[in-house]
Amino acid sequence: MAKKRMALAGVGGFGGSHVRVISKLVEQGELECVACVDPNLESCKDNVDILRGLGAAYFTNYQEMLDAHPDLDFVALATPIALHKPMAIEAMRRGMHVLTEKPAAVLLEDAVEMAAVSQETGKRLAVQYQNTSGEAFNKALELIRNGEIGELQRVTGLGMWKRTDQYYERTGWAGKLKHGGSYVLDGTLHNPFSHLFYNTLTAAGRGDALGAVPVSVQAELYHAHTIESEDMACLRARMANGVEMLLYTTLCAGDNRPEPYIRMEGSKGTIMWHYNDILHWTGANGEEQTVDYSADFQPNELMSRLYRNLMAAMDDPSQRLYASIDGSIHYLTVTNGAFQSSGAVHTVPDSAIDRFPEGGSMATYIRDIEATMEACAQAGQLFSEYGVSWAVPGTQVGAEELADVSKHWWRTDK
Numbered sequence: 001m002a003k004k005r006m007a008l009a010g011v012g013g014f015g016g017s018h019v020r021v022i023s024k025l026v027e028q029g030e031l032e033c034v035a036c037v038d039p040n041l042e043s044c045k046d047n048v049d050i051l052r053g054l055g056a057a058y059f060t061n062y063q064e065m066l067d068a069h070p071d072l073d074f075v076a077l078a079t080p081i082a083l084h085k086p087m088a089i090e091a092m093r094r095g096m097h098v099l100t101e102k103p104a105a106v107l108l109e110d111a112v113e114m115a116a117v118s119q120e121t122g123k124r125l126a127v128q129y130q131n132t133s134g135e136a137f138n139k140a141l142e143l144i145r146n147g148e149i150g151e152l153q154r155v156t157g158l159g160m161w162k163r164t165d166q167y168y169e170r171t172g173w174a175g176k177l178k179h180g181g182s183y184v185l186d187g188t189l190h191n192p193f194s195h196l197f198y199n200t201l202t203a204a205g206r207g208d209a210l211g212a213v214p215v216s217v218q219a220e221l222y223h224a225h226t227i228e229s230e231d232m233a234c235l236r237a238r239m240a241n242g243v244e245m246l247l248y249t250t251l252c253a254g255d256n257r258p259e260p261y262i263r264m265e266g267s268k269g270t271i272m273w274h275y276n277d278i279l280h281w282t283g284a285n286g287e288e289q290t291v292d293y294s295a296d297f298q299p300n301e302l303m304s305r306l307y308r309n310l311m312a313a314m315d316d317p318s319q320r321l322y323a324s325i326d327g328s329i330h331y332l333t334v335t336n337g338a339f340q341s342s343g344a345v346h347t348v349p350d351s352a353i354d355r356f357p358e359g360g361s362m363a364t365y366i367r368d369i370e371a372t373m374e375a376c377a378q379a380g381q382l383f384s385e386y387g388v389s390w391a392v393p394g395t396q397v398g399a400e401e402l403a404d405v406s407k408h409w410w411r412t413d414k
């Protein structure tokens with residue numbers, strides 16, 4: 001494969017992880033980093049110096065960088081979410097491929113527009129859901145495709161973490177529905193568990209998120225922290241391929257919580273994928289098997305694979321992307337539909353919550369949430385269906401309403 005010429009937009013924050021991945025790929029002779037851009041040099045000077053050391057020119061303005069380097073093969077975008085769409089579209093229109101950070105966008109119609117430009121220009125637009133490149137996860141997809149568990153029927157993702165108030169105080173858009181005039185819908189679905197979500201969707205699409213076309217969504221969104229958006233969600237999405245996808249997420253768990261996992265149930269067996277890339281499965285022959293790739297499940301290694309995947313796709317249009325903008329259309333159909341279904345972000349009553357000091361901040365714990373979520377996930381029920389006392393049922397949102405965002409209650413701009 002010929003060495004590709006690239007530039008990085010957004011060098012601070014999570015851009016630092018891109019700098020480490022780019023450095024490794026440059027060192028291995030796979031990549032040339034010719035430019036980078038970030039208007040806030042003081043917050044990313046060390047990273048800029050690393051890229052300068054690799055031969056990259058530093059810019060403070062994206063358009064100026066693209067003007068100066070019209071022959072880039074691709075740009076990587078590690079910028080704030082609201083910039084992904086304009087930056088990706090501009091790069092594709094200038095003939096460049098794009099690797100954008102997740103989520104590609106917040107609103108369904110923005111992902112649709114980005115996908116249309118990708119289609120029109122013939123430029124690939126990959127989304128940085130790096131956990132899709134894990135080896136055990138891909139083994140799970142292979143087992144599904146090969147019919148090892150029979151006909152896939154249900155995919156359940158469960159993610160529980162703990163975040164103190166400090167997490168929401170770190171930046172202005174944290175926990176907000178809208179910030180600076182743009183939607184952020186910052187919550188478990190779009191941010192901390194977006195990787196778990198996208199992998200669950202990929203499995204529900206029988207190995208490719210493109211196959212997971214949602215026909216209905218029912219969801220319940222809650223907050224226990226004092227935030228606008230959700231810090232806990234449960235949802236059910238039915239797919240056109242007959243697969244039921246269930247997702248349970250919270251940032252209000254205690255220390256005694258399981259690692260996030262995805263359970264894939266078929267007519268003849270079950271696969272369990274654990275977040276550290278360990279896989280257990282029981283196939284049609286009843287034999288239990290395990291593969292453990294946890295040692296390789298390092299963010300930089302996973303991200304390197306997404307870079308290589310996009311670079312291979314530039315040379316071979318038939319190359320499948322781990323996560324493409326088209327998959328993000330299905331992802332956003334479900335997340336946007338989840339807000340519509342829930343009707344509001346409901347407040348968990350104080351009587352169900354413990355708040356206590358932790359690490360110089362305050363922790364919020366929903367009592368027994370670990371057991372409650374696991375029981376709901378086991379039963380395939382949403383909180384209200386399971387009989388959780390504070391739960392509020394969401395409506396079932398069908399395909400037409402999912403697509404017609406103008407009817408969505410949370411769209412205050414319509």
Ligand SMILES: NC(=O)c1ccc[n+]([C@@H]2O[C@H](COP(=O)([O-])OP(=O)(O)OC[C@H]3O[C@@H](n4cnc5c(N)ncnc54)[C@H](O)[C@@H]3O)[C@@H](O)[C@H]2O)c1
Pocket residue numbers: 009010011012013014015037038039040043044062078079080081083101102103128129130
């Ligand atoms: N894949 C992952 O696991 C993962 C983890 C964390 C964050 N992210 C994603 O990475 C992205 C960036 O998140 P963050 O927390 O680092 O954000 P951030 O607000 O820290 O911004 C990142 C960088 O972009 C720069 N920037 C702002 N405006 C710019 C512009 N016009 N041109 C160029 N650079 C500009 C900022 O100065 C900053 O250095 C988000 O999409 C986020 O969801 C992904």
